Amino acid sequence: MASNQEEVKLFGMRGSPFVTRVDIALKLKGIEYEYVEEKLGNFSETLIKYNPVYKKVPVLVHNGKPISESLVILEYIDETWKQNPILPSDPYKRALARFWSNFIDDKYLGAVRKASSSLDEKEREESFKEIEVAFQFLENELKEKYFGGEEIGIVDITGVFIAFWFPVIQEATGLKLFTSDKFPKLYKWSEDFNNHPIVKEQLPQRETLLAFFKARFESLVASK
Amino acid sequence: MASNQEEVKLFGMRGSPFVTRVDIALKLKGIEYEYVEEKLGNFSETLIKYNPVYKKVPVLVHNGKPISESLVILEYIDETWKQNPILPSDPYKRALARFWSNFIDDKYLGAVRKASSSLDEKEREESFKEIEVAFQFLENELKEKYFGGEEIGIVDITGVFIAFWFPVIQEATGLKLFTSDKFPKLYKWSEDFNNHPIVKEQLPQRETLLAFFKARFESLVASK
Structure with missing residues (x-):
């Protein structure tokens, strides 16, 4: 599925278990991504724009489209990149x-x-x-x-x-x-x-x- | 998908919006099911056996297998009976x-x-x-x-x-x-x-x- 046009960015904070969930899932799938470090109490305007509801990390941005909430992101990753499934099929x-x-x-x-x-x-x-x-x-x-x-x-x-x-x-x-x-x-x-x-x-x-x-x-x- | 062998039961309480979610989804899919009314503060042993973690309704039981938590149940219904999808495909x-x-x-x-x-x-x-x-x-x-x-x-x-x-x-x-x-x-x-x-x-x-x-x-x- 991965192509040269594909752009995957993860907005996170090192030390957050919620962000680490997304890191692990992307790595298990073998997806290349750019990691953007955010600072607690001083989130970037980009982060706030991508997650106006909760204003927090992690946010995954896939080809310009943002997804928030770690469990929602994990399901998205599993549905988008089928290799090494993290949810069962049944x-x-x-x-x-x-x-x-x-x-x-x-x-x-x-x-x-x-x-x-x-x-x-x-x-x-x-x-x-x-x-x-x-x-x-x-x-x-x-x-x-x-x-x-x-x-x-x-x-x-x-x-x-x-x-x-x-x-x-x-x-x-x-x-x-x-x-x-x-x-x-x-x-x-x-x-x-x-x-x-x-x-x-x-x-x-x-x-x-x-x-x-x-x-x-x-x-x-x-x-x- | 529905066959004569299929048994679908919903343990609920009339007046609960969480139970009503499941009712609506099953009806949208055209699934026949048996509704079992539970009483607040006096749940049946069967209900407790099916949902030992939260001890609450709704519980959907499909061919003897129990599923709890209304959003989890809604996704299960959508994945089990494909007609009239309630989640998008993308x-x-x-x-x-x-x-x-x-x-x-x-x-x-x-x-x-x-x-x-x-x-x-x-x-x-x-x-x-x-x-x-x-x-x-x-x-x-x-x-x-x-x-x-x-x-x-x-x-x-x-x-x-x-x-x-x-x-x-x-x-x-x-x-x-x-x-x-x-x-x-x-x-x-x-x-x-x-x-x-x-x-x-x-x-x-x-x-x-x-x-x-x-x-x-x-x-x-x-x-x-």
């Missing part, structure tokens, strides 16, 4: 893949957001429980090497936050919610996923991310 | 349709939930503004008779709450956020949509719904 399996991708975005990330923004101790404890319940659902759902089977699929890609970001946040904050004792299959999955040759290349520097979250956590504790 | 148009369906679910309904649950006057005023901003985005996006073009598509179906439920809630509460003066195209769309022969048959009784929201609003005001 409608029922596709529905399950969408269900679990949405689950990670809504239920799991919702609980993580609650945990990181709540100032109320009891509410934070509740959100930790919600995170563990979400991990348990995913642990039960994981039947093969990846959620996508033997190859990486949309649920794995959506879960990049779980595989890479969450363990870093745990280390920065001293939390122990996601461990190999509690969720052995999911933990093994996170290691396999992070070490997948294409994924590995797209992940940010672990040490840089760890330093960022440590500083953020310390300033939170200090401001209490 | 990948970019499909991406836009998904973007706007998600927008209605997240941004618009998020603001409506905030408005109906907030006890803080200032927060309520903010949510009213967010609702109006969302209406304006949809007003700008509407280019033809329906969001789907000349025929009803997934964005229209997702928007059933806007077309039917919201005007009833306005009448019950005295709000005037969605009017033909402010949003002429969207208002006209809501009338066309509600009067579409297939949609019309799936909508709940307006008077019953109005009485429900009036009672709810009065009890809210009384409890202040």
Whole structure:
């Protein structure tokens, strides 16, 4: 499908798991693209023009046409470039893949957001429980090497936050919610996923991310 | 595709816009199905078994296989029964349709939930503004008779709450956020949509719904 006329641009921010989702999908498909780095709090006029509704990254621009929202972008990529599919072909399996991708975005990330923004101790404890319940659902759902089977699929890609970001946040904050004792299959999955040759290349520097979250956590504790 | 062996069941609740989305899509496709009414606060064991994650309606069960979450169900229906498509065939148009369906679910309904649950006057005023901003985005996006073009598509179906439920809630509460003066195209769309022969048959009784929201609003005001 790729031709010389094709222009693919990704507007993103290094360190964003939502942007990394798109990087991974494009690389899995073998698509050449130009990456444009945006700055938080100082987005370019071009970015705002392309995503006037949410004014955020990632935005994929394909031959001048912008697409926002990472899960919408992943489906677009899969429908536009057919090689190395990230969604199954069977409608029922596709529905399950969408269900679990949405689950990670809504239920799991919702609980993580609650945990990181709540100032109320009891509410934070509740959100930790919600995170563990979400991990348990995913642990039960994981039947093969990846959620996508033997190859990486949309649920794995959506879960990049779980595989890479969450363990870093745990280390920065001293939390122990996601461990190999509690969720052995999911933990093994996170290691396999992070070490997948294409994924590995797209992940940010672990040490840089760890330093960022440590500083953020310390300033939170200090401001209490 | 429909054969005598095919079994399609919808677990729902009359009065739920999320269930009505699925009703409309199945009827547009001409699919015969059995409707099973669930009771809020007393869901059947079968429903819980089919949707252990969210424990809510709608759940579509096709030949014994359950699918939850209304937008996931709509995509499943469109992929399983090809007649009268509710998503466009072009990948970019499909991406836009998904973007706007998600927008209605997240941004618009998020603001409506905030408005109906907030006890803080200032927060309520903010949510009213967010609702109006969302209406304006949809007003700008509407280019033809329906969001789907000349025929009803997934964005229209997702928007059933806007077309039917919201005007009833306005009448019950005295709000005037969605009017033909402010949003002429969207208002006209809501009338066309509600009067579409297939949609019309799936909508709940307006008077019953109005009485429900009036009672709810009065009890809210009384409890202040």
